[in-house]
Amino acid sequence: MTVGLATTLRNARADQIKTAVDAGGAAGLFRVYDGTRPATGGTATTLLAELTMSYPSAASASGGVLTFSAITADASANATGTATWGRLVTSASAFVEDFSVGTSGADFNLNTVSITSGVQVSCTSATSTEGNA
Amino acid sequence: MKFFKRMFSGVTEQAPVVTPAAVEAPVVATIYHGPPGTRIYHEYFVGEPRHDGKFPWNCRVYAPDGTITEIPGVADTRQAADDAAGEWAASTKATIRGAA
Numbered sequence: 001m002t003v004g005l006a007t008t009l010r011n012a013r014a015d016q017i018k019t020a021v022d023a024g025g026a027a028g029l030f031r032v033y034d035g036t037r038p039a040t041g042g043t044a045t046t047l048l049a050e051l052t053m054s055y056p057s058a059a060s061a062s063g064g065v066l067t068f069s070a071i072t073a074d075a076s077a078n079a080t081g082t083a084t085w086g087r088l089v090t091s092a093s094a095f096v097e098d099f100s101v102g103t104s105g106a107d108f109n110l111n112t113v114s115i116t117s118g119v120q121v122s123c124t125s126a127t128s129t130e131g132n133a
Numbered sequence: 134m135k136f137f138k139r140m141f142s143g144v145t146e147q148a149p150v151v152t153p154a155a156v157e158a159p160v161v162a163t164i165y166h167g168p169p170g171t172r173i174y175h176e177y178f179v180g181e182p183r184h185d186g187k188f189p190w191n192c193r194v195y196a197p198d199g200t201i202t203e204i205p206g207v208a209d210t211r212q213a214a215d216d217a218a219g220e221w222a223a224s225t226k227a228t229i230r231g232a233a
Contacts, residue, residue: 031174041178043193043201050174052164075163078172087176092219095178117169 003132010064010130017066017088017097017128018058024091027055030071030108031089032101032121034081040098048081049074049121053088064130073122083113083121097128171197173226177218179211190214194225 005013021028030053035045054069061067086108088096099107108126115121166172177192191205202225208214 043203044176044195046199047172047174047195050166050172070162073163075165076167076169078166078169089176092215093174093176093222094215094218095176120163122163 005130005132007064007133010132011061014061014064014066014128014130018056018061020096021053021057021088021090022055024094026091027072028053028057028091028096029089029093030123030126031087032074032083032110032115033085033087034079034083034115037085037098037100041095044087045085046081047078048083048115049077051121051123055091061130064133066128066130068126068128071123071126073120075120076118077115077121078117079115080117081115083110083115099128173197173229175218175222175226177215177222179214179218182211183207188214190218192218192222194222194229196229200229 030051031044031047032049032051033045034048038044051074052072054071056069058066058068083101085098086101087098090096101108101110101113103109103111103113103124107128109124111120111122111124173194173196175192175194177190180189182188187207187209188211189205189207191203193201193203195201204221206214206217206221208217
């Protein structure tokens with residue numbers, strides 16, 4: 001049977017992600033990769049771009065959704081490829097979360113998933129939604 | 134009363150006109166990390182404390198040529214694990230940069 005959690009609990013769980021991203025004491029990092037997404041925390045594929053979160057990274061979660069604040073673009077992509085997944089780490093590079101990327105309807109939405117080396121990569125919206133609604 | 138009338142009558146100080154600041158379109162800030170294909174970066178993981186209370190950690194450093202160097206470790210505290218991973222990453226990056 002599916003578990004259904006009170007919204008306050010889902011918010012509290014989502015807020016833990018924000019706390020973890022901000023734990024480095026400075027802006028966390030949002031790294032974008034190509035290829036098949038590994039198991040959570042697994043060895044990363046090719047790094048395409050690295051964007052910089054706000055600090056703090058988000059306001060408190062609402063409705064079980066953590067909406068991240070503005071994310072600073074990477075002025076020059078590291079490599080050419082198709083963005084498929086991303087990884088959030090602290091400012092010190094401690095692992096926090098893996099997630100899907102896209103241009104709409106994904107956890108983290110980019111201006112494009114067709115990334116070209118040396119071209120700017122920006123994030124148009126980013127959320128983390130708690131399950132068990 | 135006359136005193137107050139004398140003080141305030143005829144004195145019309147105009148409140149300063151406050152012009153609302155123009156609302157600017159959001160600016161997409163950017164950060165430049167260097168030329169493509171040159172990035173050396175790391176990530177590390179700290180696990181739950183073991184039965185002996187120590188914190189396992191492992192750290193990966195990704196070199197521009199695709200080489201991945203990974204090392205595990207154990208530390209007495211969470212902070213010590215963070216520090217140990219960071220120190221190892223910094224020294225490994227320095228070695229890679231020196232060899233480049």
